[in-house]
Amino acid sequence: CVCVCVCVCVLIPAALFMFQRLAEWVAVQSESSDPAKWIEVEKMLNITAQRIREMGGSVELADVGTQQLSSGAVVPVPPVLLAEFPGDPKKATLCIYGHVDVQPAKKEDGWATNPYNLTEISGNLYGRGATDNKGPVLAWLHAVEVYQAIEQEIPLNLKFIIEGTEESGSFGLRELIMERNDSFFADVDYIVISDSVWASRNPALTYGARGSSYFFVEVDGPVDDFHSGVYGGSIHEPMTDLIALLASLVDHTGKILIPGVTDDVVPLTDSERKTYQNISFDLEDMKKVVGVKHFLQDTKVKVLMARWRHPSLSIHGIQGAFSEPGIKTVIPGRVIGKFSIRHVPSMNPPDVERKVQEHLKQVFNGLRSPNRMKVTSAIGAKPWVGKLCDNQYVAGGKAIKNVFGMEPELIREGSTVPILQDFQEVTGKSVMMLPIGGHDDGEHSKNEKISRYNFIEGTKLFAAYIYELSQV
Amino acid sequence: CVCVCVCVCVLIPAALFMFQRLAEWVAVQSESSDPAKWIEVEKMLNITAQRIREMGGSVELADVGTQQLSSGAVVPVPPVLLAEFPGDPKKATLCIYGHVDVQPAKKEDGWATNPYNLTEISGNLYGRGATDNKGPVLAWLHAVEVYQAIEQEIPLNLKFIIEGTEESGSFGLRELIMERNDSFFADVDYIVISDSVWASRNPALTYGARGSSYFFVEVDGPVDDFHSGVYGGSIHEPMTDLIALLASLVDHTGKILIPGVTDDVVPLTDSERKTYQNISFDLEDMKKVVGVKHFLQDTKVKVLMARWRHPSLSIHGIQGAFSEPGIKTVIPGRVIGKFSIRHVPSMNPPDVERKVQEHLKQVFNGLRSPNRMKVTSAIGAKPWVGKLCDNQYVAGGKAIKNVFGMEPELIREGSTVPILQDFQEVTGKSVMMLPIGGHDDGEHSKNEKISRYNFIEGTKLFAAYIYELSQV
Known part of the structure; x- marks a missing residue:
């Protein structure tokens, strides 16, 4: 040529x-x-x-x-x-x-x-x-x-x-x-x-x-940030609520805990599995690049599938809490947790977003908190x-x-x-x-x-x- | 005079x-x-x-x-x-x-x-x-x-x-x-x-x-921050570990879940209870100041005791995660959760710090994560x-x-x-x-x-x- x-x-x-x-x-x-x-x-x-x-x-x-x-x-x-x-x-x-x-x-x-x-x-x-x-x-x-x-x-x-x-x-x-x-x-x-x-x-x-939906779960209660010495133990702290909400999303094996979210994932076929075996992906090399001793999965094929053809949920951070170096004994009054879900065929983002809303509402109701929770989502890409x-x-x-x-x-x-x-x-x-x-x-x-x-x-x-x- | x-x-x-x-x-x-x-x-x-x-x-x-x-x-x-x-x-x-x-x-x-x-x-x-x-x-x-x-x-x-x-x-x-x-x-x-x-x-x-101990629980794993699309689902995310650790500290009633931490709290006597009844603290006024519909306790005496003579645990925030407004689809590589415990007589800060260490170590072991957890504490005031x-x-x-x-x-x-x-x-x-x-x-x-x-x-x-x- x-x-x-x-x-x-x-x-x-x-x-x-x-x-x-x-x-x-x-x-x-x-x-x-x-x-x-x-x-x-x-x-x-x-x-x-x-x-x-x-x-x-x-x-x-x-x-x-x-x-x-x-x-x-x-x-x-x-x-x-x-x-x-x-x-x-x-x-x-x-x-x-x-x-x-x-x-x-x-x-x-x-x-x-x-x-x-x-x-x-x-x-x-x-x-x-x-x-x-x-x-x-x-x-x-x-x-x-x-x-x-x-x-x-x-x-x-x-x-x-x-x-x-x-x-x-x-x-x-x-x-x-x-x-x-x-x-x-x-x-x-x-x-x-x-x-x-x-x-x-x-x-x-x-x-x-993969597709993606980005979620903001906001817990708003006290009118202000307060001193944890003065009020600690007496108020429903928005951070305590938010940590409980975030902890309900995914377990330590990477499994998404939101009911129904993974129901629509296309099942794996044998022929699809074979295409993964031909990829020259080096698991040991990747461990070095990421800097981890092991992944959530133990074989090349399983790791690649986890990254490409299975959904995942990542917690990105919290806005409104104390995030700087050092010490601050604050009870933040309003905090926003941020997480996202990666979709795979044939998950439908609006359907996932509805299930996330329902799940968080149910968990929050269980906390019997006088704070207000609001869940919003962005991106919503198939x-x-x-x-x-x-x-x-x-x-x-x-x-x-x-x-x-x-x-x-x-x-x-x-x-x-x-x-x-x-x-x-x-x-x-x-x-x-x-x-x-x-x-x-x-x-x-x-x-x-x-x-x-x-x-x-x-x-x-x-x-x-x-x-x-x-x-x- | x-x-x-x-x-x-x-x-x-x-x-x-x-x-x-x-x-x-x-x-x-x-x-x-x-x-x-x-x-x-x-x-x-x-x-x-x-x-x-x-x-x-x-x-x-x-x-x-x-x-x-x-x-x-x-x-x-x-x-x-x-x-x-x-x-x-x-x-x-x-x-x-x-x-x-x-x-x-x-x-x-x-x-x-x-x-x-x-x-x-x-x-x-x-x-x-x-x-x-x-x-x-x-x-x-x-x-x-x-x-x-x-x-x-x-x-x-x-x-x-x-x-x-x-x-x-x-x-x-x-x-x-x-x-x-x-x-x-x-x-x-x-x-x-x-x-x-x-x-x-x-x-x-x-x-x-009350006394106080301030804790830093650091989870460090991947060498860098990574893209949640690329790696989400395959790696033990430090934020997932940290949220599980923080969620194990205190429940939605304000109860500290760390075994043994409240063992040494001096029991309440009837005469002590009476001193609380004389305080002109207005619960309704305080609800307005804080901006909440109800406290964790339902009477003036219980709220005051929760603030003064019972221990409490507050989660202040997370350093190293995404804390700004907007969207960032990041898997933070190293995050530090910050929380503190308020001590009351006759809790002993070094003893509490040891129990916190043991508890977090046990919870973290259960996560089977390849990440590294480090718990440090500061203040340590009686x-x-x-x-x-x-x-x-x-x-x-x-x-x-x-x-x-x-x-x-x-x-x-x-x-x-x-x-x-x-x-x-x-x-x-x-x-x-x-x-x-x-x-x-x-x-x-x-x-x-x-x-x-x-x-x-x-x-x-x-x-x-x-x-x-x-x-x-």
């Missing part, structure tokens, strides 16, 4: 400007979970738009309405970027999805480097958004630039849809896809998403992702499973073989890409995930990174993929 | 400068829980020393050694102020204890005003430290100034011991008392402490205080009970009758004043608590205040007390 060979030659001297661009993107603190930082998200969308325009694409920043904040204020949501490069009706059309918002990050969370100052250490590029998802979005743009640099015609029509609130629930995106289904999406054949990571050191194609016989998986397999000299691993994603299900349901188009991030990139955690290797080889993979998809 | 009548006349025009001084003291952010702010604590001690010197007292800022921080650094602890006014061996000697450090306070904790900008609203003076304990320390100094202003001889020898780490465990104070037992304390007859509040709208003498037949209680009762025209309520304090037990054990002197703070002052909470009424009448009470104690 001419394309891929040429890519390699062009990309190596070009690597420096690629890192520089990634550093500029990472420097923008586009945290979407905090509406006060939406101005940074919009800045990041404008930078992306400008880049695409300079490359010859046309860009629309589509309005996706407003959101009401907890303060009651109604504010406009950051727009969604829709772009296309000049096309040819005879070619197939690939639409590339990405997002340029990031998870929150603060140095004091334990980052070894400033999270917004891309820093290379031993071949790894550390920074918030490096792998989730600024690096992969840039890699797609760089793959297009490679074709332009060598003046080779791009064998597909290319479109981009880039959003700025993926980490907070993709506000208005599903509605936009519905609205543009007969226009922007009408001539799209394939939708590809590179918002995930490999499962091992080997490249992969991803055919599934799980997704793709079709392995689809053209995209065939082309993806060939591109991986070209660039990496091996067959792809067929994997699923434990985390949630709500947009997958939205694209599949609304547009009915072929949808695939083509990850380039490493299995140890630490997305959503401190010390998030992408390796130089994955960033550069990933760019090559995208260029090769465009070629292979035009050939199937 | 000449003294008290003159006081009233002098104090009313003097009130303005009293408020101004309190505002200056509150403005110093002397939070002792954060060693980075010890420089503010030292500033506050220097301001206090300067004030006493200007009033004619001699001051020593006594070194109390160093502390090792969690970072490993060893830093000097703020000194303890020892002061005395020129005396007369024929007079009895009263030593007044106070502290000028404060609990942490941030506007965003929900303060209606800037916590370090003393603000008067409807006769209340809001600010961190207004009642705990800067206001009362100033009131003692103002009482002395009243004698000086009217050129009346102070009928007692006066000493002061003022510290700067009371809110964090009174580093080195017990050792200092032992060291100075044969010098500074040799001629002291009485020690009085005004670091507590009334139980109702009526003035009180306090004859008991409970205290004074003797009602002591001269100080007699003089205190007369002074209250003089200033307020009523008998004192004999109350106990739910919170902890570790120094009480230290003074009693080490010096063997008479120890009493003479509070001037209001029952709704909100010490340790947001919106801490002292009322103008309590601040001014409290100053009169102290002046009257000095006189009455010289007469018994």
Whole structure:
């Protein structure tokens, strides 16, 4: 394949400007979970738009309405970027999805480097958004630039849809896809998403992702925070109530204790079990990466299934209690526990949310507390499973073989890409995930990174993929 | 009583400068829980020393050694102020204890005003430290100034011991008392402490205080924070372990579940029960102050006993988890739960700490988690009970009758004043608590205040007390 060979030659001297661009993107603190930082998200969308325009694409920043904040204020949501490069009706059309918002990050969370100052250490590029998802979005743009640099015609029509609130629930995106289904999406054949990571050191194609519901359980009682010496022993402390509520959710084996929540999980078949046995996932290596002596499960297959095809519940933290270092003898007056459930086929998020509400209500009633409990939920994203016989998986397999000299691993994603299900349901188009991030990139955690290797080889993979998809 | 009548006349025009001084003291952010702010604590001690010197007292800022921080650094602890006014061996000697450090306070904790900008609203003076304990320390100094202003001889020898780490465990104070037992304390007859509040709208003498142990239960496992999508369901999450540990401490009735912890509580006698019935504590009023529909107990006597003569356990918060507003789908890698137990006679803090350790170890073993649990404790202050037949209680009762025209309520304090037990054990002197703070002052909470009424009448009470104690 001419394309891929040429890519390699062009990309190596070009690597420096690629890192520089990634550093500029990472420097923008586009945290979407905090509406006060939406101005940074919009800045990041404008930078992306400008880049695409300079490359010859046309860009629309589509309005996706407003959101009401907890303060009651109604504010406009950051727009969604829709772009296309000049096309040819005879070619197939690939639409590339990405997002340029990031998870929150603060140095004091334990980052070894400033999270917004891309820093290379031993071949790894550390920074918030490096792998989730600024690096992969840039890699797609760089793959297009490679074709332009060598003046080779791009064998597909290319479109981009880039959003700025993926980490907070993709506000208005599903509605936009519905609205543009007969226009922007009408001539799209394939939708590809590179918002995930490999499962091992080997490249992969991803055919599934878990859904997610995020819950806030608030216990509010005393009008204020009070001194635990003065009132301790006489009042129903909101923290005591909340700890009892949180303790009722999941047991120490990882089993979700909320009645009925796992009823709809698709049963495992023998043939499905076999696909897991072929994955080169190294349990011992993963133990080292995570830093644990053992997982909740004792075999590779069971651990992978726990991460990809079984639901899970994680408790993330408590807002309103004393969370700083040191000593404070306070009875917090209002506390909010935060947890989330990862859904798998065929769990239905609204159904799960209802069962969580009922369960917590019942546990709270048992506490006979005069405090008030309120359960709210966010995200509500369905799980997704793709079709392995689809053209995209065939082309993806060939591109991986070209660039990496091996067959792809067929994997699923434990985390949630709500947009997958939205694209599949609304547009009915072929949808695939083509990850380039490493299995140890630490997305959503401190010390998030992408390796130089994955960033550069990933760019090559995208260029090769465009070629292979035009050939199937 | 000449003294008290003159006081009233002098104090009313003097009130303005009293408020101004309190505002200056509150403005110093002397939070002792954060060693980075010890420089503010030292500033506050220097301001206090300067004030006493200007009033004619001699001051020593006594070194109390160093502390090792969690970072490993060893830093000097703020000194303890020892002061005395020129005396007369024929007079009895009263030593007044106070502290000028404060609990942490941030506007965003929900303060209606800037916590370090003393603000008067409807006769209340809001600010961190207004009642705990800067206001009362100033009131003692103002009482002395009243004698000086009217050129009346102070009928007692006066000493002061003022510290700067009371809110964090009174580093080195017990050792200092032992060291100075044969010098500074040799001629002291009485020690009085005004670091507590009334139980109702009526003035009180306090004859008991609960002890306290503060616990940190740390669960550490994964080397980092991880993404709950990627790893959720496969790893023993430190938060799941910690929630199970915290849920094992106290039930929804307020009962402490740690085996053996309440074994040593002194049984209630009929005569003790009767003293509670005389307290003008208004349960309905207290419900309004706290903002709850009911307490854990259903009668005035039971609620007061729960706050004063029974142990309690409060969960204060979790460090290391996600505690901010918004959404973050994180599995925190290392979390520290914080809780404390209030001790009553005759519980022994080291014994309680050992039982807590054993209990948490047993619960954690049951979780079969590969994570590491570590339990540490701080404060470790014994409970205290004074003797009602002591001269100080007699003089205190007369002074209250003089200033307020009523008998004192004999109350106990739910919170902890570790120094009480230290003074009693080490010096063997008479120890009493003479509070001037209001029952709704909100010490340790947001919106801490002292009322103008309590601040001014409290100053009169102290002046009257000095006189009455010289007469018994």
